[in-house]
Amino acid sequence: MKVPFKFVSNLTEDKINRLKEITKNSEKPRVRQRSHAILLSYEGFSIDQIAEILGTGRDAVSRWLDAWDDSGFEGLNDKPRPGGPCKLTADEKQLVIDLAKETPRSIPTIQAQLFEQTGKRVSDSTLKRLLKTAGQRWKRIRRSVKSKRDQQEFEEATLEIEELKEQHKNGEIELWYFDESGFDLQPSVPYAWQPIGSTIEVPSENSPRLNVLGFLTPDNKFESFCFQGTINSDVVIACFDEFYNLNSDKKKIVILDNAPIHTSDNFWENIEKWENKGLILKFLPKYSPELNLIESLWRFIKYFWLPFEAFSSFEKLVENVEIILRNIGKQFKIAFI
Known part of the structure; x- marks a missing residue:
């Protein structure tokens, strides 16, 4: 029950x-x-x-x-589990972890190399359990641009953002994260539990695109602007103009990336006007998307919060996206820890 x-x-x-x-x-x-x-x-x-x-x-x-x-x-913590002692020694368990680093995609290869070096055979489930205990988990491998960024700039920006988050927590400023995202009928495909022998299928087709420009605080306060059509600097400027007119006596700090529409001459011409209104922009170092918290919001919407039936039609998709956007910080919330 x-x-x-x-x-x-x-x-x-x-x-x-x-x-x-x-x-x-x-x-x-x-x-x-x-x-x-x-x-x-x-x-x-x-x-x-x-x-x-x-x-x-x-x-x-x-x-x-x-x-x-x-x-x-x-x-x-886990409760103690019954069962016999593990057949692998501590050194052999470490060997499993080391082998997984060398061949992270293949359990059979790890088993073969372990047998070659120790003469011991272990099951798939035993290997997976050892790797989970060691803090490993099976997940998608992501493309990364970390090698392209300036690590010193990244670390300095990380420290600065932590200080701004503390000021936001203390009520000294309002800290906002800005970004754009789009939604259409070609869904992001999540993992899901499915019965053996069957597959959950999500409709996918070409469609118009719903664009969302969003401002998010670490405590899930959210403002958004939705429309269909191309996002360019003029659109972003109009959204910032609307955003800085929101009632607030506190200085607003907005963190955003270096996308071309954020660094165009037209956009930069408006920065002084916004700063005079108490709206300060902080640009992230290049190739540092993980410093922008709103990236997590888009991921949650696409992979967790949008129901499968939202992709039955573009009208249904727009309806479900707008429901989620209206309820961020209420029904839909992320614990940024």
């Missing part, structure tokens, strides 16, 4: 900080996930929402919340 309302409450500031530290730095993936779930529940997310965000089942989330109520931080 589903429990309609179950939330973690009465967390002290010390507990919140400790949970955040565990979510960031624990060597155990399941402990990080459970700690994140406790924080999301404390922020008001339902069990179903937490399950969707973390990509797990609602029953598992419910058990995590119960374990927290019963045992606190101890409840984040």
Whole structure:
């Protein structure tokens, strides 16, 4: 039977900080996930929402919340499991990890190399369990532009943004992240649990494109502008003009990337006007998309929050995207930790 309302409450500031530290730095993936779930529940997310965000089942989330109520931080850990001792020594387990670094895409290759060097055979499930325990997880490999960026500039920008986030938290400024994204009937294809022998199919076809220009704060305050058509500097300028007219007595800092439409002569001609209104722009170093928090928002919308039925027609897609945009910070929220 589903429990309609179950939330973690009465967390002290010390507990919140400790949970955040565990979510960031624990060597155990399941402990990080459970700690994140406790924080999301404390922020008001339902069990179903937490399950969707973390990509797990609602029953598992419910058990995590119960374990927290019963045992606190101890409840984040796995219970001891029965079974015989592992057949691999500590050195051999480290060898598995080293082999996985050399051939991260092939369990059979790791098994063969392990047998060649130790004479021991282990199952797929044993190898996967060892790698998960070592903090590894099976996920998509991403294209990266990190090798192109100036690492010193990146580190300096990271420190500056952390200081701005602290000022935002203290109410001294408003910190916003800006970016554009587009939605059409060619969906981003997520992973999903599917019955063996069958495949979930998502419609895909050419369609118009819904463009969204968004401003997001670290605490999920959100402003957006939606339209169909090409995004150019004139469109972005119009959105910034509208944005700086929003009522606020605080200085606004807007973080954005160096896309050509953000660095055109036309755009730069307006920067002084915005600064005189208390709207300050901070450009990220090149090739540093991970410093722009709103990138995570677009990913959550496309991979987690948009239902499959949204892709049945362009009208349905627009309807679902607009519902999500109107409810960011309410029904749809990301814990930026």
